[in-house]
Every structure is written in structure tokens, then in C-alpha cells.
Amino acid sequence: MQGNIPSTLCKLPYLDSLYLSISSWGGLIPECFGNITSIRYLHLYSSILKGSIPGSLCNLLSLQDIDLSDNNLEGLIPWCLGNISSLRYIDLSSNKLEGSIPGSLCNLQPSLEVLILSNNSLHGPIPQCLGKLKFLTTLIVFKNQLGGKLAPTPAPAISNDTDQTSLIYGIETWLCSLRSLQFLDLSDNNLHGPLPQCLVNFSKELTVINLARNHFQGFIPGVFINGNILEYLNLNDNQLGGPLPRGLRNCNNLKFLDLGNNKLRDSFPHWLGALSNLRVFVLRSNHFYGETCTSNTTFPFPKLHIFDISHNEFNGPLPRYYMENFEAMQRENDDERLSFYEASISLVWKGVELQVVHYNICTSLDLSRNYFHGEIPKSLGRLVLIRFLNLSHNQLTGYIPPSLGNLTILEALDLSSNKLVGEIPEQLSKSLTFLAVLNLSYNNLSGPIPNGPQFDTFDNNSYIGNTALCGFPLTLKCQDRGDGKAPVAEDSQNLRSGFGWRSVVIGYSCGMPFGIFIGYLIFKYGKPRWLIRCVIVAVFGL
Secondary structure (H helix, E strand, C coil): EEEEECCCHCCCCCCCEECCCEEEECCCCCCHHCCCCCCCCCEECCCEEEEEECCHHHHHHCCCCECCCCEEEEEECCHHHHCCCCCCCCEEECEECCCCCCCCHCCCCCCEEEECCCCCCCCECCCHHHHHCCCCEEEEECCCCCECCCCCCCCEEEEECCCCCEEEECCCCCHHHHHCCCEEECCCEEEEEEECCCCCCCCCCCEEEEECCCEEEEEECCCCCCCCCCEECCCCCCEEEEEECCHHCCCCCCCCECCCCCCEEECCCCCHCCCCCCCCEECCCCCCCEECCCCCCCCCCCCCCCECCCCEEEEEEEHHHHCCCCCCCCCCCCCCCCEEEEEEEEEEEECCEEECCCCCCEEEEECCEEEEEEEEEHHHHHHHCCCCCECCCCCEECCCHHHHHHHHCEEEECCCCCCCEECCCHHHHHHCCCEEECCCCCCCEECCCCCCCCHHCCCCHHHCCEEEEECCCCCCCCCCCCCCCCHHHHHHHHHHHHCCCCHHHHHHHHHHHHHHHHHHHHHHHHHCCCHHHHHHHHHHHH
């Protein structure tokens, strides 16, 4: 369906529900929609509507659900929406709305359950009066320009107690009042200040907390009560410091934990291995340190799809014990996702950080930019469902294990900036037919680069910094030794060291008189065939 929404719909006085979503309706929302006072469900999402939200919609006093998301609407959110006491669901996300969140929405008590205003250009603080909405289950306002503190700084109150003056901070934040909240997403804004201590305790229904890409500071609250049902916790890209709160071990339902790009400092949290439902575990770009010690858990992280501890200060050998027990990276696992909420994860692809929603199909292992040393374990080849493997910028030694050829669906492999030696296993070129990114640069690899359907597509940058490598796409060609193989670096080194200046002097001393004698015969007798034949026999033994 195309064109403008027909105004003749306004002549249906008993219309209860209007669904015109996912279409090519354009133009403005008709003002006369305000005359359909019987309507309870108005869904116009995923079209190409423009203009402002007409204030006449505030006449729809029976309205319960309004969904105008994913359009080109602009201007302010009508203040009068707060007068529709029956409203329980508001979704105005993915438009071009400006201004602030109207405080009048706080009047929608007790009706309002879902408020989604994400992906607009809203600014200003989040109204503290939203704490009045006792039945609000979903608050999603990510990707706006909202600012201020999540929890207001409490004003001190003075009380006298046995002639001593103490400060009492008895002010409860608006967030802590939302006792029925299930989904909290305030990501991609300009919020700052400390996280409220009630963050994970104020609602027994809380499933999702997403505060990523803000400016929160201080510590992560340490109290996670037993029996909580939290599944998603994303605090990525803030300025949070201190150690990880040990209370996280009480989050038995946790599936997604992203604490990357902060200032956290702690040893490796092996105690989180007991979270048997965890799918995503990201500690990237913090100050974690020390060895990744063996866990006391028999089968740690059995459902893990993404394990990212890159850009930290870990040392010692690679965490072989954990990698050998990543069950979900070895065989097909359940594809259970969070209900309703589309969880996203930031992955680094070709050096660019991208937001990926369906993280279950992006099995990834990233241990790059640490101080790991020792060899790459052969057991890494068991993780046959892995798609992204990054061990770059460490101090790894030894050979590239041929068992990596078992990772047949691998799409990106980065082993660069280590101290790896030996040849590139041919198994990689034969088996890794989905490989789109390869980086083996700045190692000590040697010998011929194997040919293959994917390997033939990579350029010099994949191998730069390995002076003993040869073959396509490098300009250094491999020399055939007669057995169909090029000489490896050891043979080439022996050849260079054995053919030194002494050999040149001996050959020059013996060859010069012989050359003068042959030249004299040619000058005297021309080019007789018998002379040419004798020279060939003497030189080549033919």
C-alpha cells in the first residue's frame, strides 16, 4: 500500500483497532484521527510517515497501545499524551523526535507498562518522576542525547544523635522505585555519575540492564541478591573502575555479560565459570592482570559463544583448560535467546567495532593484545564451531598447529605480532574455505605460502614481516628443489652460509685458467662441434 493514509478512516466512529504498519504509507498522520475516540490500538510503525505527532491524538482517551516507531516523525513528543490515563504501551522509537521526555508521562500511573523512546534526538535529563510508574516493566531510551545523572546526588539531612551530627542519605532514587521493571535500556546517551546501589535489587522481575556507552563512573554495585533472574548486563564503554563484584556469582540466569572498555582492575574471574548459562563474556580493554588460572569448576563456561579478554594485562600460557571446555564452541547447542529484547554485542571485524544482534551465530575467541606466551595448544582445533579467532599481539612461540584446519567455518584468523616459527600448515589452505580475513604478519614463519581457494585471495599484508616466507602473493619466489617443494628457511640459510667468499675465490682461481684456454682454442679454430661437445661433457657431465 502506498500514498497517504486516507482520511476516510476518520469516518469509522466505532473503530477499535487500526494496524497500518510495515507498508509504504507516507505523508502526515491525519489530524482527524483524533475523532476516532473509540480506538484502543493504534499501530502505524515501519512506514515512511513524516511531520509531527498530531496533538489531536490526545483526544483518544480510550487509547491503550500506540506504536509510531520506525518512521520519519519529528518535532516534540506531545505533552498531552500524559492525559490519556489508559495508555499502557508507548513506542515512538527510531524517528527524529527532539526535545525532552515530557514529565507529563509520569501521570500515566498505574497504567503505563512499556515506554520505548530509543533512537531519536531527545536530550535533557530523564524525568525522576518516572519512579511513580509502579507497573512500568520496560524502559528503553538508548541512542539519544539524554544527559545528567541516573541517580541524583542526595542532599544531606542533619539529625542529632547523642550530641553528634551525622549525615543521613535517605533519598531513594527514581530508578529504585520501579519495582516491576523487567527491561532497562539507557545505553548510548550522555548519562554520568555513579551507578545507583539498588541497580540489581530494586525489582525482582529485572531481566535486562543495558547502560552501555555512557559516562558512568565509580564501582559496579556489589550486591546481587540470590534468586535474581538477571539475564543481560551490559556496562560496556563507561569509566567504571575497581574489581568485579563477587556478587555476580549469584546471577545464575545470566546469559550476557559485557564489561568491556572500562577501567576495571582485577585478576581473572575464574569464579564466574560456574555460570552455566553464560553465552557472552566480554572483559575487553580493561586492566585485568595475571594468569588465567585453572577453574575449580569441572566444566566452566559450557554454553559460551563469545569469549573476549583482549586488550588487558594477562600473562602466562593461553587458557587451555577453559578452551578445552567451551562445549558450545565444539558442538551444536541450544539457540535460546532473550525474550522480547534484542541483545547486541560489539565485535571487532577488520579493525572496526560493530554491533551484532544475533550473537549466537558469531562464535568468537579473542585473546589478543595481552602477554600470553608459550605454544598454541593443538586442542584449539576442537572448537569447530568458532568463526572468529584472534590471538594477535602476544608472545606466542612454536608452530601453527595443523589442527586449526579443523575449524572449517572460520571466517577470520589473526595470529599476527607473535613469535611463531615454521611453515604455514597446508591444512589451513585446504580446509578453511570460508576464511575472509587472514593476518599472519610479523612472526618468524618460513617456507612456501600454501595455495588454496581462499589463500589465493589474500594480499601481501597478510604475511608482511615474515622475511623467510616465499611464493604468491609475495614477490619472493620459491625455488624448486626437484622434489616439488621449495626450500624451507633452514635450507636457504645453510645455502647462504655454505656459499661464502672462500668458495667464490676457489671457483674463480680454478675457472679463470680454464676459461682462457677455451677462449684461445675458439679464437684459433673457430667453433668446432667437437670442442663444444667436450665443453658440455666437462661442465655438465653429459
